[in-house]
Amino acid sequence: MIGIIILNISILISNITVNEIEKFDDKLPDIKxxxxxxxxxxxxxxxxxxxxxxxxxxxxxxxxxxxxxxxxxxxxxxxxxxxxxxxxxxxxxxxxxxxxxxxxxxxxxxxxxxxxxxxxxxxxxxxxxxxxxxxxxxxxxxxxxxxxxxxxxxxxxxxxxxxxxxxxxxxxxxxxxxxxxxxxxxxxxxxxxxxxxxxxxxxxxxxxxxxxxxxxxxxxxxxxxxxxxxxxxxxxxxxxxxxxxxxxxxxxxxxxxxxxxxxxxxxxxxxxxxxxxxxxxxxxxxxxxxxxxxxxxxxxxxxxxxxxxxxxxxxxxxxxxxxxxxxxxxxHQHVSPTNLSHYRMIKMGKIKEYDPETKLATVLLTNGKVYKGLEIFITSSTTETYFKQEVFWALFDGKKVKETPKASPRKPIEIKLTMIDEVIPGEDKIYVFTNKTYKNRYLLKKKKDKIKKSDYYRL
Ligand code: SF4
Known part of the structure; x- marks a missing residue:
């Protein structure tokens, strides 16, 4: 089988001039x-x-x-x-x-x-x-x-x-x-x-x-x-x-x-x-x-x-x-002029301190909980930081935990997380990409509850 393929290729090559091969090569600047x-x-x-x-x-x-x-x-x-x-x-x-x-x-x-x-x-x-x-x-x-x-x-x-x-x-x-x-x-x-x-x-x-x-x-x-x-x-x-x-x-x-x-x-x-x-x-x-x-x-x-x-x-x-x-x-999109996705970046907290030696960051969590497997984004509008990482564990109350308690603006908690890249304390924040808060908004609307804008973003 291999012999037949090689024979066919050599017949094919013999029928193509060197110029044609060069021209063909010129047309393929990248393999992918x-x-x-x-x-x-x-x-x-x-x-x-x-x-x-x-x-x-x-x-x-x-x-x-x-x-x-x-x-x-x-x-x-x-x-x-x-x-x-x-x-x-x-x-x-x-x-x-x-x-x-x-x-x-x-x-x-x-x-x-x-x-x-x-x-x-x-x-x-x-x-x-x-x-x-x-x-x-x-x-x-x-x-x-x-x-x-x-x-x-x-x-x-x-x-x-x-x-x-x-x-x-x-x-x-x-x-x-x-x-x-x-x-x-x-x-x-x-x-x-x-x-x-x-x-x-x-x-x-x-x-x-x-x-x-x-x-x-x-x-x-x-x-x-x-x-x-x-x-x-x-x-x-x-x-x-x-x-x-x-x-x-x-x-x-x-x-x-x-x-x-x-x-x-x-x-x-x-x-x-x-x-x-x-x-x-x-x-x-x-x-x-x-x-x-x-x-x-x-x-x-x-x-x-x-x-x-x-x-x-x-x-x-x-x-x-x-x-x-x-x-x-x-x-054409007749209904909406803008984004159809209900997913948004929701802020969970901010970086308070960071130790570049241990790569441990102290995070003030003000919205939701952090747990094993959660994908978080670290970025800020005032810095050039942007990366995402998965949470494997967090330090809460001096102990390694797979899930932290739920934080809120009134009841913030301090946790420590290992960062995979450099962060800037006081500036960088932690976000999660979710549609969860939008679901909350619809539920609240149904119950005719009075809601503040900040409630849309509560995890
Ligand atoms: S986006 Fe701007 S350039 Fe494009 S069709 Fe609309 S008006 Fe014209």
């Missing part, structure tokens, strides 16, 4: 399809670095998410070093339209990117493309450029693009075709996250409504709101749902094999406005899905489990976007 995750701050970088091959982030004033935290130029070296120390690529998003008075700043940003050894930059404006090219900085063509056909893709490839991010409006069939016509450039495509109702890069809705343009990274998302459309003769455009332009979020976790087999080199998660915890969960799920594909264990059962996990974090309901068919009204 990469996972690219978003980060709006250092905490999200830490969350993403555990699972992704590359992280993309914006620097203030030069990216499509001006309303996100974004990094300062002075943070660039720190972010790149953090990524590179973990074998993760660092990608800057600089994909807004640029005006003349901003060219000097743009140049400074790209020069800093080169100096800090950023791996690549995502560009939209041809000025950014040209500058990156002159500086020898690999550039990726933003989805804002709407690359939707082979000639456009080839055009950018010939300009030297390392990668082309497909327009969100491309089907998998179209992507396959585009990929087959490229010789060097890689293809990247969105796998999860928010979708626009308009063609990406061509929406002026926000600009017209309030002067803040989506193409300058300042979209106020008017498409998410409920609208009544009435013409000058008072005829109302009736649609099945008041939020008729509010797209559901893209979710392709149940189609990872099709995406990889379409020749997509990199699967991109949208979400530079999202929390570190969102990035953590979504990139973790997609890492599992990609690995499962390559080790042959990908299954529908696993995909259903992943979707359950993805539903727990921010989502507007899911759609497969344009990958298989043109979206219809059922791909």
């Amino acid at each position: 399809t990469e996972l690219l995750a978003p980060a709006k701050n250092m905490k999200a970088v830490k969350a993403a670095a555990k699972y992704s091959d590359a992280i993309y982030f914006g620097i203030k004033n030069f990216n499509m998410r001006e309303r996100a935290d974004n990094f300062e130029l002075k943070d660039l070296m720190k972010v790149v070093n953090y990524c590179h120390d973990r074998n993760v690529k660092a990608v800057i998003a600089s994909n807004i339209l640029v005006y003349d008075h901003e060219l000097d700043n743009l140049k400074m940003l790209l020069e800093s990117a080169v100096a800090c050894e950023v791996d690549s930059v995502i560009v939209h404006d041809l000025a950014a493309l040209q500058m990156a090219k002159e500086l020898g900085l690999p550039f990726h063509i933003s989805t804002q450029c709407n690359v939707s056909n082979s000639i456009s893709a080839k055009f950018y490839e010939d300009l030297g693009a390392e990668r082309i991010i497909m327009a969100r409006e491309c089907s998998l069939e179209k992507i396959k075709k585009i990929k087959s016509n490229l010789t060097k450039a890689m293809i990247e495509s969105f796998v999860h996250g928010a979708m626009c109702t308009a063609i990406s890069g061509r929406c002026y809705f926000s600009a017209v409504i309030c002067g803040d343009s989506a193409n300058r990274g300042k979209c106020i998302q008017p498409c998410r709101r409920s609208w009544r459309v009435i013409d000058t003769e008072n005829n109302e455009f009736i649609y099945d749902g008041v939020r008729f332009m509010n797209s559901r979020d893209l979710c392709m976790v149940h189609h990872i094999p099709e995406m990889i087999e379409a020749g997509i080199d990199c699967l991109k998660i949208e979400g530079r406005m999202r929390s570190p915890h969102y990035v953590d969960v979504v990139s973790g799920v997609y890492r599992d899905a990609i690995e499962s594909y390559y080790d042959g264990t990908y299954s529908k059962k696993k995909a259903s489990k992943w979707i359950k996990e993805l539903r727990k974090v921010y989502n507007r309901g899911f759609t497969t976007g344009f990958y298989f068919k043109r979206p219809t009204e059922s791909e």
